[in-house]
Amino acid sequence: MKISFANLAVPKAGAVVVCVLEGRKLTDSAQAIDDATGGALTRAIKASTFKGAKHHSLTVMTPGGRLSRVVCMGLGKAKEVDALALQDLGGRIVSTLKAHATSAQVLVDDIEGCELKAHEMAAEVALGARLGSYAFDKYKTKKKAHDTPLLRDVKFYCKLSAKAQALFAPQDKVADGVFFTRDLVSEPSNVLYPETLAEQAKTLSKMGIKVEVLSQAQMKRLGMGALLGVAQGSAHEPKLVVMHYNGKPTRKGAKAAKADQPVAFIGKGVTFDSGGISIKPSAGMEDMKWDMGGAGVVIGLMKALAGRKAKVNAVGVVGLVENMPSGTAQRPGDIVTSMSGQTIEVLNTDAEGRLVLADALWYTKERFNPHTMIDLATLTGAIMVALGSHYAGLFSNDDDFAWELIKAGREVDERVWSLPLGPEYDKMINSSVADMQNIGERWGGSITAAQFLKRFVGDTKWAHLDIAGVTWSKAGKPVAPKGGTGFGVRLLDRWVANQLEK
Numbered sequence: 001m002k003i004s005f006a007n008l009a010v011p012k013a014g015a016v017v018v019c020v021l022e023g024r025k026l027t028d029s030a031q032a033i034d035d036a037t038g039g040a041l042t043r044a045i046k047a048s049t050f051k052g053a054k055h056h057s058l059t060v061m062t063p064g065g066r067l068s069r070v071v072c073m074g075l076g077k078a079k080e081v082d083a084l085a086l087q088d089l090g091g092r093i094v095s096t097l098k099a100h101a102t103s104a105q106v107l108v109d110d111i112e113g114c115e116l117k118a119h120e121m122a123a124e125v126a127l128g129a130r131l132g133s134y135a136f137d138k139y140k141t142k143k144k145a146h147d148t149p150l151l152r153d154v155k156f157y158c159k160l161s162a163k164a165q166a167l168f169a170p171q172d173k174v175a176d177g178v179f180f181t182r183d184l185v186s187e188p189s190n191v192l193y194p195e196t197l198a199e200q201a202k203t204l205s206k207m208g209i210k211v212e213v214l215s216q217a218q219m220k221r222l223g224m225g226a227l228l229g230v231a232q233g234s235a236h237e238p239k240l241v242v243m244h245y246n247g248k249p250t251r252k253g254a255k256a257a258k259a260d261q262p263v264a265f266i267g268k269g270v271t272f273d274s275g276g277i278s279i280k281p282s283a284g285m286e287d288m289k290w291d292m293g294g295a296g297v298v299i300g301l302m303k304a305l306a307g308r309k310a311k312v313n314a315v316g317v318v319g320l321v322e323n324m325p326s327g328t329a330q331r332p333g334d335i336v337t338s339m340s341g342q343t344i345e346v347l348n349t350d351a352e353g354r355l356v357l358a359d360a361l362w363y364t365k366e367r368f369n370p371h372t373m374i375d376l377a378t379l380t381g382a383i384m385v386a387l388g389s390h391y392a393g394l395f396s397n398d399d400d401f402a403w404e405l406i407k408a409g410r411e412v413d414e415r416v417w418s419l420p421l422g423p424e425y426d427k428m429i430n431s432s433v434a435d436m437q438n439i440g441e442r443w444g445g446s447i448t449a450a451q452f453l454k455r456f457v458g459d460t461k462w463a464h465l466d467i468a469g470v471t472w473s474k475a476g477k478p479v480a481p482k483g484g485t486g487f488g489v490r491l492l493d494r495w496v497a498n499q500l501e502k
């Protein structure tokens with residue numbers, strides 16, 4: 001979908017979108033359209049239940065002149081119009097019009113009582129429209145007219161449109177990253193497996209990201225017994241992908257300082273999680289194609305950062321494996337040695353994500369000495385029991401850092417909720433025969449999983465995001481249609497902007 005900006009004008013033809021505040025209060029552009037159509041908007045509004053409330057809209061057909069339709073979008077109360085409300089509005093504009101028009105003209109005005117200026121508002125609405133326009137339909141060979149989005153062009157009209165365009169441009173790059181993540185998460189596991197996912201990551205090299213792909217043999221030499229144990233039942237070779245983005249190169253002559261250490265993002269990339277020998281029930285197992293969601297976010301995030309030329313040094317590391325039952329598969333009771341040297345008794349082969357991350361985290365810490373590590377993983381069903389699908393679980397060894405993530409999440413509506421870590425939980429994964437076991441007891445399953453990861457991060461400032469409940473949406477919302485959400489890309493992009501680009 002093409003998004004563009006132009007200075008405020010009253011369109012004479014085509015489909016138009018205007019905003020109406022609560023109490024049937026027309027914005028300036030809505031008033032101008034009303035005047036130009038002999039009062040068609042006020043008449044239609046009077047004859048309807050539409051009063052300008054948030055999330056409500058009214059479409060006025062053939063209102064006069066050559067206008068095909070005018071969509072009145074409810075803004076609610078002026079003082080409640082903020083960035084998130086406007087993004088939501090943008091998504092709603094797309095879903096309202098997508099089957100009805102090939103192009104749309106959205107008129108955005110200054111509003112008394114709203115903190116944002118019209119050009120800032122336009123940029124937010126545009127971002128929401130872009131995010132809401134996503135569709136994964138590449139495997140539909142017989143597209144029916146009614147499910148093919150027609151909308152291709154959306155033009156935003158506002159004062160200072162060049163400024164709106166400038167505000168939108170970097171966010172458009174972030175949306176590119178979100179879309180890449182959504183694409184990866186949506187692909188089925190016969191198409192997307194470690195090797196092909198690594199190839200997808202490699203496409204980032206054209207953006208100036210250095211991409212390395214470690215083979216099984218290389219991982220063996222590094223001693224990654226935990227990750228390799230998960231992969232050993234699969235016909236697909238595991239891969240470890242390392243992505244380097246240097247947006248803030250080391251100052252010449254300066255001694256490598258703390259400021260030059262990278263931030264590291266680590267992702268669980270289980271391209272299919274059957275559970276292995278501890279096999280999952282068949283109902284719903286198809287969902288496990290998106291068990292590489294953490295890796296998908298890391299790859300999309302790297303794309304977003306490079307796309308908007310973020311002033312940051314970042315590494316992304318994703319552990320890619322397929323978890324399958326077979327004659328070569330890992331058995332319950334097996335003991336593996338991780339790269340850290342710590343041994344793990346694998347009591348349940350379905351608790352595989354933490355095994356993959358154990359080696360990916362340790363490798364990242366040892367090789368890059370990052371100032372901060374953030375891992376993302378569709379790690380536990382238990383986090384869905386705790387938080388449903390509206391918050392991701394957050395675990396960290398640093399409270400101030402956790403608050404930074406909570407704040408960034410609120411700003412972009414990818415919210416995270418902090419859960420505890422502690423020695424009581426750590427004790428639950430001690431093993432009688434190895435240094436640890438890969439599951440605790442039934443209760444507190446997300447916490448014992450996080451506690452397990454913590455044993456592989458040393459003293460590094462670290463956070464773990466359990467995104468099992470938020471990676472895939474059955475319901476969808478205006479800025480994230482049904483399916484892969486890309487949750488985490490905007491959150492971490494915002495955290496980088498807030499904390500590392502100051």
Ligand code: BES
Pocket residue numbers: 273275287291348350351352353378379380381382439440445468469
């Ligand atoms: N990938 C799953 C977690 C998951 C479940 C993600 C549902 C998304 C939706 C993970 O590998 C897993 O199987 N976890 C087990 C852990 C258990 C064996 C301790 C779980 O949550 O049941």
Ligand code: MN
Pocket residue numbers: 273275349350351352353
């Ligand atoms: Mn599993």
Ligand code: ZN
Pocket residue numbers: 270273291350352353378379
């Ligand atoms: Zn899994």
